[in-house]
Amino acid sequence: MGGSEQKYVNEAFDSNWIAPLGPNVNAFEQSIKNRLGDDVHVAALSAGTAAIHLGLELLGVSNGDDVICQSFTFSASANPITYLGACPVFVDSELDTWNMSPVLLRQAIEDGIAKGRKPKAIIVVHLYGMPYKISEIGAISDEFEIPIIEDSAEALGSTYKEIPCGTFGDIGILSFNGNKIITTSGGGALVSKNKELVERAVFLATQARDDAPHYQHSNIGYNYRMSNVLAGIGRGQMEVLGDRVNARRANHQYYKDTLEGFSEIEFLKEPKGYFSNRWLSCILTPSFEIREKLRMSLLEENIESRPLWKPLHLQPIFSTAQHFVDGTSESLFERGLCLPSGSNLTQDDLDRVVTTIKTVLS
Numbered sequence: 169m170g171g172s173e174q175k176y177v178n179e180a181f182d183s184n185w186i187a188p189l190g191p192n193v194n195a196f197e198q199s200i201k202n203r204l205g206d207d208v209h210v211a212a213l214s215a216g217t218a219a220i221h222l223g224l225e226l227l228g229v230s231n232g233d234d235v236i237c238q239s240f241t242f243s244a245s246a247n248p249i250t251y252l253g254a255c256p257v258f259v260d261s262e263l264d265t266w267n268m269s270p271v272l273l274r275q276a277i278e279d280g281i282a283k284g285r286k287p288k289a290i291i292v293v294h295l296y297g298m299p300y301k302i303s304e305i306g307a308i309s310d311e312f313e314i315p316i317i318e319d320s321a322e323a324l325g326s327t328y329k330e331i332p333c334g335t336f337g338d339i340g341i342l343s344f345n346g347n348k349i350i351t352t353s354g355g356g357a358l359v360s361k362n363k364e365l366v367e368r369a370v371f372l373a374t375q376a377r378d379d380a381p382h383y384q385h386s387n388i389g390y391n392y393r394m395s396n397v398l399a400g401i402g403r404g405q406m407e408v409l410g411d412r413v414n415a416r417r418a419n420h421q422y423y424k425d426t427l428e429g430f431s432e433i434e435f436l437k438e439p440k441g442y443f444s445n446r447w448l449s450c451i452l453t454p455s456f457e458i459r460e461k462l463r464m465s466l467l468e469e470n471i472e473s474r475p476l477w478k479p480l481h482l483q484p485i486f487s488t489a490q491h492f493v494d495g496t497s498e499s500l501f502e503r504g505l506c507l508p509s510g511s512n513l514t515q516d517d518l519d520r521v522v523t524t525i526k527t528v529l530s
Contacts, residue, residue, distance in 0.1 A: 170411070173404030180397045188374075190396030192403055199406040200342070200357055203324075204332045208340075208359050209366035212394040212402070213373055216321045216343030216356030221248035222369045222392065223317045223339040223358060224289060229254050233288040234490075236276055238268045238300075238319075239479040240497035241293045245319050246480050249291075257287060258481040260493035264439055266500060267300035268292045270308060276492040277312050290316045294323035294333050295477070296506075297349075297416075297447035298436060302328045302336050317341065321356070324349055325413040325445035334359050349412050349447050349511070350405035352398040413445045415511040419518065420446040423507060426522045427451070430529050432458055448509045450476060456502040463505060465528045471521055476504035 176192055185191065197210040204210075213219050229235055231253030237246045239258035249256045259276050262269040273290070280287050290309060292300050309316050318337030320326075326333040334340035340359035344352040358369045371377075376389025394402075420435075427433045434452040438444055453459045459475065466473045478501050481491035508521055 169401075170404050170408035172407050173401045176400030176403045177397055180400050185396050188393045188395045190399070192396045192399035193394055196352075196394070196399040196402040196406070197357070199403060200359070203406065203409065204335050204340075204359060207361050208335055209361070209363050211358045211366050211369045211373065212399055213356045213358060213369075213392045214394055215354060215392075216319075216341050216345065217244045217248060218373070218390070218392040219339075219341035219343075219356045219358040219369075220245065220291065220317060220319065221251055222372055222390070223341060224248055224252055224254070225372065226339065226365050226368055227289045227315050227317070229288045234280055234285050235289045235291060236273065236287045236314075237291040237480070238293045238295075239481045239491060239493065240266060240477055240500065241295060241319070241480065242321075242477060243480060243483065243485070244321070245291055245293055246486065254288070256480070256486060256489050258479070258486070258489055258491040258493070260479075260481075260491075260495075261295075261497045261500065262301070263496060265298050265300055265442070266295050266436060266497075267298065268305060269494070269496070270301055270304040272492045272494065273305065273308055277308070277314065279492070281312075286312070287314055290314055291319055292316060292337070293319040293321075294326055296436075296450055297323050297326050297445040298438070299323065299326055299328040299333055299442050299444065306336065315339070320359075321345075321348065322447045323445060325409055327443040329441045330443075335361070338362070339365065344402060344405070349416060349445055350402070350409050352394065352402040352405065355394050355398050355402065412511045415513075416446045416449075416509060417444075419509055419513055420449040422518050423449050423451070423522065427525060430526075432529050433525075446509070448506045450504055450506050452500070453503050453505065459503055459505050462525060462528055466521065466524050469520065469524050471508060471524060473508065474506045476501050476506060 316337035320334035321343035323333040344355040373392035376387040
């Protein structure tokens with residue numbers, strides 16, 4: 169916490185404005201807008217997953233439709249596809265950013281069109297805060313006229329050519345879950361330059377209540393709006409977002425400076441024009457065995473680390489889903505490790521991690 173959160177939460181209590189919506193929600197949405205740009209519109213929601221769900225519905229995805237989704241990501245990127253009865257089609261990653269491969273994306277789209285099943289939407293992720301290949305993916309989206317949902321759950325504070333992530337897709341989504349770079353305990357947001365889409369999202373997120381003096385509903389709605397209390401936390405967190413990004417990037421730089429001399433350790437580089445918030449600091453090792461030796465040695469020192477995301481096309485729940493892969497994400501999963509990355513890590517914490525890794529590799 170940065171310090172201001174309690175002030176805004178107290179305002180909610182002092183004004184007896186505890187219910188969903190209220191001054192904190194409005195101010196939180198405005199603070200996100202200020203960060204992302206005046207040409208975007210924002211709806212604060214209960215979760216990033218809710219934002220993806222609403223985004224898919226806003227783009228007309230329905231039962232039986234195909235939706236392309238990055239395979240190398242958390243399951244929340246894909247789960248909302250199934251909420252609507254649609255079918256996920258998973259696409260593998262490329263090695264420059266670890267995000268969706270433009271080559272395989274084109275293959276997936278052309279295959280779908282050949283089968284008379286043109287995909288309805290593309291969900292692409294800025295993984296671990298590293299922007300995806302925005303120009304290439306955007307060009308393919310434009311060519312085939314398939315809208316993009318830009319999953320920026322991990323990328324608040326990241327930029328591509330100095331433009332904030334979350335503003336490149338037809339719809340952007342943010343997450344403020346407890347593990348993200350800033351948090352509202354639980355929460356998310358839907359972002360778009362299309363004002364009508366965001367207004368429709370707000371309508372659906374508040375139970376789709378018609379404009380009538382009584383409770384009347386002509387559409388199925390959801391209880392997806394953020395509460396005024398949690399939005400107060402978000403207001404305080406937005407004030408320190410820059411500090412959080414600096415802290416995460418400093419963690420990554422320290423790991424890189426102290427470990428890059430070891431041939432067994434590889435870091436994901438920032439391509440030219442890319443700026444990652446370095447939400448998590450990740451390393452690649454030569455093999456599954458070395459990764460596991462590092463992970464278990466850290467655990468013995470009471471230091472938690474974690475393998476990179478297990479690709480969704482390898483998850484039991486999606487085992488029958490169509491996928492276009494070349495082994496990239498599977499290799500990343502087997503060889504990659506997320507190191508401790510919290511914004512509040514001390515120098516002693518970082519030294520403990522590095523010392524343990526050096527001991528193993530030596």
